[in-house]
Amino acid sequence: MNHPELVAEITAAFQDEPYPGDLNIVYDNSGFHLECIEIREAFKGHLWQEVPDDVLSAERTGLSFMSKEGFKYYLPAFMCSLLRDSSVVEEGISMVVQLLTLPTEIDIAVMAEKIQRYEVASKLPDVDLNEVLQNQLNYTNKSINTFIARAIQFTPAQGRAIYHFLVYARDEAGDEFLSTEADLAIQRYWFQFE
Structure with missing residues (x-):
């Protein structure tokens, strides 16, 4: 086209x-x-x-x-x-x-890997990986909900x-x-x- x-x-x-x-x-x-x-x-x-x-x-x-x-x-x-x-x-x-791209949970796994690498590289003992991952999960759920709310409006x-x-x-x-x-x-x- x-x-x-x-x-x-x-x-x-x-x-x-x-x-x-x-x-x-x-x-x-x-x-x-x-x-x-x-x-x-x-x-x-x-x-x-x-x-x-x-x-x-x-x-x-x-x-x-x-x-x-x-x-x-x-x-x-x-x-x-x-x-x-x-x-x-x-x-x-x-x-x-x-x-226009539906977010997926794989984004969390990628983020977790990056955080772990950062944590190891910077040796910051006060970083709570679980808290950071929970915040990322909350954001990802919000992103998915936002995408779905937008996408279902469109006609065929x-x-x-x-x-x-x-x-x-x-x-x-x-x-x-x-x-x-x-x-x-x-x-x-x-x-x-x-």
């Missing part, structure tokens, strides 16, 4: 998605979360089809601060922008792919468009790491939309 066809598929799949409302773009509207304030102000009032590419480029990490409704609404803007602007593709697609057509975007990222990435990450996202969840 080429760029124009993929952009057309994404546009068709998300064209009727309702705007989430100014106060439902980000997950924290308390006024104390600076990144959420910045993202909300940058995207407020913009239909996803009309967000300027310079805003999407400047706020590349914006999706990670969005509510599940904001994520669903603005994801197609990020995907289409990345397909149009090859200068930010690798870094931008990497962020989107990461947010939207899921298929996301799947095709990930296939494009996997197949067209000039970077082996990004290709592997996109394939992982597909294998963990998005394969079902093939």
Whole structure:
């Protein structure tokens, strides 16, 4: 699938998605979360089809601060922008792919190994490995819940468009790491939309 066809598929799949409302773009509207304030102000009032590419480029990490409704609404803007602007593709697609990848418990095992190596290397006797691992487990559970809350919102057509975007990222990435990450996202969840 080429760029124009993929952009057309994404546009068709998300064209009727309702705007989430100014106060439902980000997950924290308390006024104390600076990144959420910045993202909300940058995207407020913009239909996803009309967000300027310079805003999407400047706020590349914006999706990670969005509510599940904001994520669903603005994801197609990020995907289409990345397909149009090859200068930010690798870094931008990497962020989107990461947010579209279902976390697994294996991440905890990798983290535990890194912590143990760090503990041995630095010989810090006051590091409580069990406490650190429990904190990581709590974070991982939260990450899984966040992913699921976001992913179950998508219609079959939207899921298929996301799947095709990930296939494009996997197949067209000039970077082996990004290709592997996109394939992982597909294998963990998005394969079902093939």
